[in-house]
Amino acid sequence: MSGLAPAASALGVDRPAKRARVLELLDRGGASAIVLRSHTAVAWYLDGARTHVSLAGEPVAAVVVRPDRDEVRVFANEAERLLVEELGDAADLDVVRVPWHEPLVPASLDALDEADATADLRAARAALLPGELARYRVLCSQVAEALTDAALAAEPSDTERDVAARLAADLVERGIDPLVTLVAGRSRLAHRHPLPTDSPVGDRAMLVVCGRRHGLIANATRWVRFGPADPGEADAMRRILDVEAAFLDATVPGSTLGDVFAAGTAGYVANGFDPDEWRKHHQGGAAGYAGRDPRAVPGASDIVQLGQAFAWNPTAPGAKVEDTVLIGPEGVEVLTVDPRWPTMRVAGRDRPVDLARPAHDSGAASSSPISGRVGQVFIPVRELPRAARWYATLLGSSSGRISHGDTICELRTEGAVGVALDANQPDFVADGPPRFFWWADDLVAVRAHLESLGVARLGEIVDIGSVSFIQFADPDGNRLMVCARN
Template identity: 55%
Template sequence: MTTTPDTGEYALKRARLQAILEARNTSTLVLTSPGVLGWLFGGARVQVSLVGEPVLAAVVRRDGNDTVPIFMNERARFEDEELPLGLPLVSVPWDAPLLAPLRSTFGDEILRENEVAGELQAARAALVPAEVDRYRRLCREVAALMSTVLAGVRPDDTERQVAARLAGGLVALGADPLVVLAAGRDRLSYRHPLPTTGPIGAVAMVVVCARRQGLIANVTRWIRFTPATAEEEDVQRRLFEVEHAFFAATRPGAVLSDVFAAGTAAYAEQGFAADEWTRHHQGGPTGYNGRDPRAGASADGLVVSHQAFAWNPNVPGAKVEDTVLVGNGDPEVLSVAADWPTLTVSGLARPLVREQ
């Protein structure tokens, strides 16, 4: 049987929501998205279909009279395996609207998620110690899996075969394979290469976003079967310096838009096109959403200690991405595998393209 989440962790997060209600002078907050519910309930698997809506919601009340509407056919499993003990569940018929109890129980003074999106992002930004422990384990295991699976790849393997091995391995780890990308040499110009029946060939990029207990590990790795040219090695080295610019700016108290500006400015500084960053997103905070939010020039959130990030600077034919944890100095790289070749860049070990 799955161990239910810790009630102490729930209480810490519930207090953050209480602060939002008090600041807004509002009685009720309704939470309905997978990322927010997964965060509040300690990584509970709130969806059945990975592309479906959650099968429960959270109605958080300023007076403490919270309720958790849940479809009746899901209730027993959630009580036994998914939710912190003692939550006030309200069964809803499977063929009725999930939030039907709101109509008769609460008045019109209700905040929806989209009305407090920024406050909710800030509330879940700083990971509590139990979350950090879960994240470290997940990222370490995902990185090790990628190392093991990619070690067995051969040039005539298809992109889909490689993706299938990774997806199966992630499920065996108890993780949801939210994103599995694979690109052989002929498709490296695509920034989001969904796998095809084409062969991996001489050079390949593989990307994984894996969710377990709500948290998402984001990792990119490269393999090759022919020696890199001097030009390819130079591109990789310069891209690491772009990544370092993002890392160096990602410090507690920094405004996210300023971090983004520092990182994107590094493209020109490292000899890439000044507008290279406009051709694909650069990543940003992560955790219970793949990017939470995706960083950009208008992102006004503050970086906080114990916040997770996944920057992914990229140019045609090169990309680097790991999940890291912010502290007061250099970030802690969570998605590391001891047997993957690395290059030390400003004190951090960064993943090289592995030759096989």
Template identity: 55%
Template sequence: MNPSTILADTSTAAPGSVLPDTSAADRAAKRARVLDILAAAGRDSVLLTSQSAVSWYLDGSRVGISLAGDPIAAVLVTAGGDHVATFNNEAERLAAEELPADVTLHEVPWHGSLTDVSAWFGAGVAPAAEAELADALRLARRSLLPGELHRYEALCRDAAEALTEVLTHVTPRTTERDIAASLAGHLVAAGADPLVLLANGASRVAFRHPLPTDAVLGRRAMAVVCARRDGMIANVTRWVRFDGGTPAELDAEARITAVEADIFDATVPGATVAEVLAEIRAAYDRHGFGPDQWRLHHQGGPAGYAGRDPRATDAVTDTVVLNQPFTWNPSGPGVKIEDTVLLEAGGIRPLSLDPHWPATTVNGILRPQTLQL
């Protein structure tokens, strides 16, 4: 072992460390999955470099500094063990607070390269780049393990509760930026990164990705949260209004919920993501939105360690499996519904519900309604 190589020490992990009791078992399962991928590809190792793959493989370790930047760590998976490379100004924190106990940590100069494996590991391996095995790695993280699911459920609840806390206190004079600022504060206080914060008032309700402005909410509003913690991302949308709603709005809300119910019915083990997307197209037409509504906004897809992992298109032939999370987000003019859910043996179970938010049961599944203030 060279002087720049140290063993991660988690014995003094700080309070709030992301290492759950199930970490060892989950880590072993993930390592076995990756070794199977390597064997099938005829490779001896792989270098994981993306936020999704690194945080998944390290069981939720925080490997980002800038939300807009690349991870500050890379993982070399070999038959002989797991090796994490990070910059010298990051190594002490990672070793003390973030890394599983079963990895070897290598320091790279802050001006060096994480992907130059020969410089920090040696010439003993010729790893596959993550991109070469990206599809197989994505499939390997589809089904959540016990520790992952426990953390994800907690994150989704926290995201939903943040929306409840903020939106129950808004008024027609609240601005969109006020909502975003309050949501950011609640999420950061819960230990989550606010990756996406959207808000629109009545004057901007036509925009489906409404970055917040100084506009006031007026008579109705939408807020969207995409929050990351332990490497996983919860996606939630909520609506609020200050009157009874117009007949057209109430009708559209009921119809978009019916579209979502059809999507949930189509999200079954063995179906492909492309097949679910085909059902989404049919559902829009069936419920009065027309055959082309799906073209006006993406429809969501599998969730977990990416906002969508991947976003649903006709080219995605990944099959649906049990214990896989999804965030479908059907939308129409002035309406949208979105929660992070889990496919279990008994069907779809929403993860991002807050019992304090108004809800109704649709096809046996509790779904959020517009909050009327």
């Protein structure tokens, strides 16, 4: 699984630039030091270090930035983990271990407090640096993929909690903290922040995620429906995309957040909504190391910066759109993208629409008792321990969970469909084409990896238009395939 953590050598690569920004802030304010104590500020300064134990708890570390050095104050019982797993090369940091029963930062410390420089710190972290932007792109892509997988796996008879559980599990497996996981089925679409319940999904559902990894938070909303669209809902969704376009068009470097907010909210009445619709739910704002950094409100004075992330979320009854975007040199770049999700062009951008699923997925209108949802793919093998080791090396993961009298090994996979090795019929004959494939981003790297493993029957990379693929065989002769989108 790619993108879970940066290499240790990559941690800290952006810290000199961040330090320079903070020292400039101190110089402007005439302060000799500043204490960073929130998850947002500490994770930003320490290149995505996980500063929590409980998702609802206070940070276990704080940073004191001075002109001559940076001091990381960390509770002693957390220090070794942070040094080994979170901070990478910490040679530029003075680490102070604080007994767990004492204040993390003494009240007597002569330093500017983060709370007294909130707006300046937001401005300092607004423009994403190369290392954090690379991490953010991977995170946003994987959040979008998790939403697609959850929508494809959902059925009308599922409860909202069923869908939320699969979605949250997928995020956690990818190393993403599910800070917000919302699901509303047909009966609860009126709620703007629908915490999941035991209500059924029904014929339409909204899925919302705010997922955090390396301190950065990706935000996205998706809709799935079963059967034909309701004309009124389809019209509201189309118009809410035009409202979003008003927000995105106005989000240009140099504008104030208040100016963008005014232009975006004016889009409601321009597209046939109640002119006070914006008052019924927040509209989003800047993104990055906080869910909204900050949430936009009338008159907000923050300046939009080149390289800054945003997540606008205009909403009306039965309609909402939300993606994490980057304000780049060419304009708005949507980051939470999965090519599998259906889109339509709005104001020159590909924007998400409802994922349409057949109505008979519910089972009630189907002539078959089989749901049509694939649960698991089996690969026949002759010697399970040997095969489990080979596939673990192939996929760069642990060997998986062995069960059923040591005859089945479930491989680690992403998404709703599982893959398992099956040694129940060792006298099988391996023949025919591949029965499934794995996705990858770089087939050249895949081929080099396969060559290093000495796999059998390794083919060339074949381009068939929308995708390219490569085929090879496992030690038992099973044909396997890896694909990449072109």
